[in-house]
Amino acid sequence: xxxxxxxxxxxxxxxxxxxxxxxxxxxxxxxxxxxxxxxxxxxxxxxxxxxxxxxxxxxxxxxxxxxxxxxxxxxxxxxxxxxxxxxxxxxxxxxxxxxxxxxxxxxxxxxxxxxxxxxxxxxxxxxxxxxxxxxxxxxxxxxxxxxxxxxxxxxxxxxxxxxxxxxxxxxxxxxxxxxxxxxxxxxxxxxxxxxxxxxxxxxxxxxxxxxxxxxxxxxxxxxxxxxxxxxxxxxxxxxxxxxxxxxxxxxxxxxxxxxxxxxxx
Amino acid sequence: xxxxxxxxxxxxxxxxxxxxxxxxxxxxxxxxxxxxxxxxxxxxxxxxxxxxxxxxxxxxxxxxxxxxxxxxxxxxxxxxxxxxxxxxxxxxxxxxxxxxxxxxxxxxxxxxxxxxxxxxxxxxxxxxxxxxxxxxxxxxxxxxxxxxxxxxxxxxxxxxxxxxxxxxxxxxxxxxxxxxxxxxxxxxxxxxxxxxxxxxxxxxxxxxxxxxxxxxxxxxxxxxxxxxxxxxxxxxxxxxxxxxxxxxxxxxxxxxxxxxxxxxxxxxxxxxxxxxxxxxxxxxxxxx
Numbered sequence: 001x002x003x004x005x006x007x008x009x010x011x012x013x014x015x016x017x018x019x020x021x022x023x024x025x026x027x028x029x030x031x032x033x034x035x036x037x038x039x040x041x042x043x044x045x046x047x048x049x050x051x052x053x054x055x056x057x058x059x060x061x062x063x064x065x066x067x068x069x070x071x072x073x074x075x076x077x078x079x080x081x082x083x084x085x086x087x088x089x090x091x092x093x094x095x096x097x098x099x100x101x102x103x104x105x106x107x108x109x110x111x112x113x114x115x116x117x118x119x120x121x122x123x124x125x126x127x128x129x130x131x132x133x134x135x136x137x138x139x140x141x142x143x144x145x146x147x148x149x150x151x152x153x154x155x156x157x158x159x160x161x162x163x164x165x166x167x168x169x170x171x172x173x174x175x176x177x178x179x180x181x182x183x184x185x186x187x188x189x190x191x192x193x194x195x196x197x198x199x200x201x202x203x204x205x206x207x208x209x210x211x212x213x214x215x216x217x218x219x220x221x222x223x224x225x226x227x228x229x230x231x232x233x234x235x236x237x238x239x240x241x242x243x244x245x246x247x248x249x250x251x252x253x254x255x256x257x258x259x260x261x262x263x264x265x
Numbered sequence: 266x267x268x269x270x271x272x273x274x275x276x277x278x279x280x281x282x283x284x285x286x287x288x289x290x291x292x293x294x295x296x297x298x299x300x301x302x303x304x305x306x307x308x309x310x311x312x313x314x315x316x317x318x319x320x321x322x323x324x325x326x327x328x329x330x331x332x333x334x335x336x337x338x339x340x341x342x343x344x345x346x347x348x349x350x351x352x353x354x355x356x357x358x359x360x361x362x363x364x365x366x367x368x369x370x371x372x373x374x375x376x377x378x379x380x381x382x383x384x385x386x387x388x389x390x391x392x393x394x395x396x397x398x399x400x401x402x403x404x405x406x407x408x409x410x411x412x413x414x415x416x417x418x419x420x421x422x423x424x425x426x427x428x429x430x431x432x433x434x435x436x437x438x439x440x441x442x443x444x445x446x447x448x449x450x451x452x453x454x455x456x457x458x459x460x461x462x463x464x465x466x467x468x469x470x471x472x473x474x475x476x477x478x479x480x481x482x483x484x485x486x487x488x489x490x491x492x493x494x495x496x497x498x499x500x501x502x503x504x505x506x507x508x509x510x511x512x513x514x515x516x517x518x519x520x521x522x523x524x525x526x527x528x529x530x531x532x533x534x535x536x537x538x539x540x541x542x543x544x545x546x547x548x549x550x551x552x553x
Contacts, residue, residue: 011282065281174361180321181362184354185423186346186378203374206364210409 009069009169010132016245017059017130022139024246028253029127035253036116038260045115047263051256052119059130066125073121077114084110133165138238155231163219171212178207266332266351266430266463268295268318273327274338275313287313288487291327297430298461300454302474305484306509311435311467312357314484318433318465319352320345350379353429357436359420360413368394368411368419369404375427386426393422396456398448414445421449425456431463432456438473450477471513475499475535483510500533515540 012018017025039045056066084106091105128136141158148154179189182203189200273291278284288310295301295318303311316322317329320336329336331348353375356362365371372393373386381389391401397418403411408419421437434453438446454477457464468474474481475495483491483498485508491498499505502512502520512520519534528547534540 062282068281177356178362180316181354181356181359183321184319184349184356185362185375185427186349188346191343203362203364207361211361 009129011061011065011129013060013130015058015060015130017055017126019245020130020249021240021242021246022131022135023143023240023242024249025127025131026136026139026143028249029123031253031257032123033120035257035260036120038257038264039116040112041263041265043263044260045112047256047259048119049115051253052122055126056122059126061126061129066122066129070121070125074118077118077121080117081110081114084113134162134238137162137165138236138240142240155234159231167212167215170215171208174211175204175208178204266297267330268332268352268431268463269293269330270314270317270324271328271330273314273317273324273329275317275322276325279325286487288484291487291489293482293489293492295431295463295465297463299480300457300464300478301466301480301482302478303465303467303482303484304469304471304474304510305490309484310487311484313487315354315433315435315465315467318431319354320348321354346379350427351429352431352433353424353427354433355421355424355435355437357439358417359424359437360408360416362423363408363416363420366407367405368408371408371419372404372423372426375423379427389426389428390422393425394419396425397422397452414441417441417445418449429462431465433465433467435467436469437466438470453477469511471499471511471516475513475516483508495535496533499535502533519543 036048039048056063085102086100086106088106088109089101089103091103091108093101094104094107095102131139137158140161141154144152144154144157182200183189185203187200187203189197189204191197270291270293274289275287276284277287291310291314293314303314305311313322317324318331320329320331320342323329323336323342324338326338328338332351334348336342363371365374369387369390372390373383376386376389377383390404394401394404399415399418399422403415403419408416411419417437424432432453437453438449441449450473453464453466456462457477466473466478479494481491481493481495481498482489483505490508491504499512499516502516505512513535515534515537519530519540522544523529526547530543530547534543
């Protein structure tokens, strides 16, 4: 039921992208999110698309799997496109169907913005698909370290993140299990009138909430029992290592940003 | 109601990098009124088979026949509700499915989903709560203030109240104390006898399998390895031990006894009475 979800999921492989340092991947995604907004014409968007698909290619993740997993989001992208096409009234009129008028600027805006949206989703999914949750949090904790000076709880934040990431699959499994148990008791989640379907969520959510609270408490006790007392003086078992590969990747992105600046209108 | 699985294969997450073959070539028939136990190692596909019994999973190839309804791979199925009413499943740790404010409401939830009136459901709740060994005064309590064992019983009552004609049990006694275990297993057995209820029990306990089931099915790596009565299955205990499965304590004792005293009993014993008789006969024979 939840099998096709790919958000926050890690696909093990031995690609260049997989072996990059999580810090460089995080930096790249962060920079990419900013850089995407530089693009404003055909050539800049083409460059962005080539870069993104190049990264997907390097990751060796099967495009078919990506497509199946991103399908639900594609609807959102298409929705953005439609919204822009129908509601931006600028530039020349290219299609006039009486009630519906499509303008040149609307079409342009629609395509660009939905493409931007799509590329963003693709890059961020790529990060989680090629990096284990634990690597991501380690990388983030390391990157945010300077903030400790201003008393920002970096370690606690990283811990919270890793715990929530760790429990996503567990929660999914549990959802699947309880869904099945309630279906066996005659609940219909995917057919029937809307009102009944909304009501069907109750027998699913209540058990999920209860078990989550219970699990949180058990986890806290288990952590304390093993002597956890915060990040003070805690050493790391997994060491991060920045290699030339990471530097190259950052430089490539920087070069692309420069190109984008040159190519934009 | 008869259930027939024919050449069933199931792959989890088909067509993704996570694809995993769970069961293959599974053909099982469960005629009405059978008590069948499914045994096998963790990951041998027992739970996957079980979810096919009321169409929670649809085979990726092969067919499942439940009563007169046929479920074929790669075909959209509609209206599976009637199947679900006829085949009740008690999942592992069923207490996790409780959600209502009161025990009574939770037990009535199943039957009312299948269109049974509130009054009748409440009657059933009263009957079922006693059946699982609890008292009526618990009906108005919140299920979350009960003990783990009581919650388990309430959840089981919720499935029984649907009045299914096939009962599927996935390790219903896991994590219970020995006495609660026996009570619940005996209750299921009595239901099976009284109402001629087909029962399918997935279990790790060889004692339960040998005591209650009239058919035992051994699963290994997603396939059905063996099928037979308890005597047939446990008469070759070495095979089972090789698979990493246990044999009932009585059988284990018999093997050790035979080994120590260099003897061989006529047949494999499954109950304490049988084994004591055999041992007594042996000792008498030796004395004279």
